[in-house]
Amino acid sequence: MLVKRFSFSLTTLIVLVSCAGTYFINEYLHHKIHQITDNTISEINAQSGIVRNKMARLEGYRLIKPLIYSEQEAESPNYSNLKTQLNTYIEQLKNSQKLISASIYIREFDHGEWMCINDTESFYPGSLIKVPGMITYLKMAEKNPALLNKKIVFNTPNSAIPNQTFGSKQILHGKEYTIRELLKYMISYSDNNATYLLNRNVDLNVFRQIFSDLNIPSFYQKNSTITAKNFSVFFKVLFNGSYLTRDNSEFALELLQGCDFKLGMIKGVPVNTIVAHKFGEMGDSTSRQLHESGLVYINNKPYLLTIMTKGYSTRELPKIIGTISKMVYQDFISKSIN
Numbered sequence: 001m002l003v004k005r006f007s008f009s010l011t012t013l014i015v016l017v018s019c020a021g022t023y024f025i026n027e028y029l030h031h032k033i034h035q036i037t038d039n040t041i042s043e044i045n046a047q048s049g050i051v052r053n054k055m056a057r058l059e060g061y062r063l064i065k066p067l068i069y070s071e072q073e074a075e076s077p078n079y080s081n082l083k084t085q086l087n088t089y090i091e092q093l094k095n096s097q098k099l100i101s102a103s104i105y106i107r108e109f110d111h112g113e114w115m116c117i118n119d120t121e122s123f124y125p126g127s128l129i130k131v132p133g134m135i136t137y138l139k140m141a142e143k144n145p146a147l148l149n150k151k152i153v154f155n156t157p158n159s160a161i162p163n164q165t166f167g168s169k170q171i172l173h174g175k176e177y178t179i180r181e182l183l184k185y186m187i188s189y190s191d192n193n194a195t196y197l198l199n200r201n202v203d204l205n206v207f208r209q210i211f212s213d214l215n216i217p218s219f220y221q222k223n224s225t226i227t228a229k230n231f232s233v234f235f236k237v238l239f240n241g242s243y244l245t246r247d248n249s250e251f252a253l254e255l256l257q258g259c260d261f262k263l264g265m266i267k268g269v270p271v272n273t274i275v276a277h278k279f280g281e282m283g284d285s286t287s288r289q290l291h292e293s294g295l296v297y298i299n300n301k302p303y304l305l306t307i308m309t310k311g312y313s314t315r316e317l318p319k320i321i322g323t324i325s326k327m328v329y330q331d332f333i334s335k336s337i338n
Helices: 004-041 078-096 128-142 179-188 190-199 205-211 230-242 246-257 318-336
Strands: 054-056 067-072 099-107 114-117 151-153 176-178 273-285 290-295 303-311
Touching: 067 230, 078 099, 078 114, 078 303, 078 318, 099 230, 099 318, 128 179, 128 190, 128 230, 128 246, 128 273, 128 290, 176 179, 179 190, 179 246, 230 246, 230 290, 230 303, 246 273, 246 290, 290 318, 303 318
Parallel strands: none
Antiparallel strands: 054 067, 099 114, 099 303, 151 176, 273 290, 290 303
């Protein structure tokens, strides 16, 4: 009888512990599932109750609609102090006649929080348009894998190609280059010669479709403009690997990491910080525009920063971008420490 009583008691204890364990595990998983859902789909907003997400999905399929990117509709209050500091800095520059206007977009990827300053003003993209140009060729290569190894001879006269203030390496007349090499020159060195050659051989239907797929107002027409927030979509989808294949997304960001423009965003972060970025410039006799957009990788937690500026001096605008980049970097570092 003693053995049976002990056996019964032990069995009862095991059942009770199992039930309790199951209960707490279910409660924990229930909490975690809701926590994940809250972080990735929507967040509670103190003023309105719910923050909705704007989503871009890929059309053209019968039963699926792949998600390209998702963006909370409301800015995060976590950036309120930084936004105040940046607005103050911009107003000081405008008062001192060093700046006409600026727009800044910031986004982190763990929680999808973002903020934007002067989100409605559009700017001439300049060489920023080379980013969707690169994406176009990589999208074309998904249907034709041999495309990147196709060779083209450069024999265009210099008079047909616009000059640049911030120049670097250029392809040479009479030489033959693969598409892959031309993409490197176009993105890493912002070479207009390589860009001109790629533009002559691009599939314009694919190029236009990219803007439609990503819900970006077209800025590929002459004198078209774009906002900082809209341009940032290109870097979002490259980082997410949600529009191109993962290998092509990785390749695109490797080319952008190789960008050798060191006068802007790079000045605002410590040496050896990984930054995948692209700059663009435009201007005339009355004003100059300089922009830069990219991913800054700190502690394996990258953030996206796009800065668009309009001023009077080509010499001043890179310094302004560098200072803004430093202010944003310091804010992210302080948040990661705290």
